[in-house]
Amino acid sequence: MAEEEEIQEEVVPLTEQKREIIVDLWRTNLHGEELGIKQNEQYRAKSRGFTKHTELFGKVSEKKKGKEEDLGYLGYQKDEWDEKKEKLERRLVIKLFSKSMYHQGTLEEMVGREFSNSLSAKHDYPSFNLMVDDYEYLIKLSKNRGGWFVSECFNFRIDKEKGFIPIILKHKMGLGIDFRVINGFGNKQFGFINGHKFDVGGRYDIKLKTTDEQLLDNAIVRALILFAGSLKFHKEIHEKIRKGSKKIKKGEWVPPLSNKELDLERNPRSILHR
Numbered sequence: 001m002a003e004e005e006e007i008q009e010e011v012v013p014l015t016e017q018k019r020e021i022i023v024d025l026w027r028t029n030l031h032g033e034e035l036g037i038k039q040n041e042q043y044r045a046k047s048r049g050f051t052k053h054t055e056l057f058g059k060v061s062e063k064k065k066g067k068e069e070d071l072g073y074l075g076y077q078k079d080e081w082d083e084k085k086e087k088l089e090r091r092l093v094i095k096l097f098s099k100s101m102y103h104q105g106t107l108e109e110m111v112g113r114e115f116s117n118s119l120s121a122k123h124d125y126p127s128f129n130l131m132v133d134d135y136e137y138l139i140k141l142s143k144n145r146g147g148w149f150v151s152e153c154f155n156f157r158i159d160k161e162k163g164f165i166p167i168i169l170k171h172k173m174g175l176g177i178d179f180r181v182i183n184g185f186g187n188k189q190f191g192f193i194n195g196h197k198f199d200v201g202g203r204y205d206i207k208l209k210t211t212d213e214q215l216l217d218n219a220i221v222r223a224l225i226l227f228a229g230s231l232k233f234h235k236e237i238h239e240k241i242r243k244g245s246k247k248i249k250k251g252e253w254v255p256p257l258s259n260k261e262l263d264l265e266r267n268p269r270s271i272l273h274r
Helices: 035-047 111-121 218-249 259-265 268-272
Strands: 015-023 056-062 067-077 091-099 102-107 127-132 139-147 151-161 163-172 178-183 188-195 205-210
Touching: 015 218, 056 218, 067 205, 067 218, 067 268, 091 218, 102 218, 102 259, 111 127, 111 218, 111 259, 127 178, 127 218, 139 218, 151 218, 178 205, 188 218, 205 218
Parallel strands: none
Antiparallel strands: 015 056, 015 205, 056 067, 067 091, 091 102, 102 127, 127 139, 139 151, 151 163, 163 178, 178 188, 188 205
């Protein structure tokens, strides 16, 4: 009886996918998208996320076939930041909108968590919650490493039904504000956030390259856009944490927590049992 021939399955090579997203932060708000009370009213009509306190401060675009296509805009809440008389009470809230001004995601600074972490770690560790449209879980993004002569690291995770994807943002030591984007599984870099040193307002190019489609889904991409937008405010956040931590240690001050922040920290099971 003749031996059966071994059947070999054809190996299909994985296709590498790329995305290049540009986050261009403005030095001032004197841009066409921000001018005019009537236009702001139109924005509010389209999105509940755009309020009278929202100020646009940057544009998001994507490079496709050598051309830049507009994706949307970034705005921050002036009432939570600029309009606070006491800088220690500032709280960063950033929102991502599509080019037609529909809400796509929000980043909110978690003041209580960052002060608590910073007091125990003896370094200033900013912390944020991210809410991305069409993604059912909160994304918790925090700095968890850094200090003198130590690379700054942030991390967040994307939860899935059968596990999660850990994303590490590791600062590249140098003059610019650059971050390597790393998949914690396999510790493999699949992206880079390039901060332009000499751009007046601030510009960050997010370059992603991977064969894993999961790493390019909206939750991860929008989280990276919101993180890049937040970098404009990090210096002031670090200064706030350092000054506030000294006052807390002396028993002179307790950071007030807004109702919005408390809502994000609330135990959902306790609400169900009320």
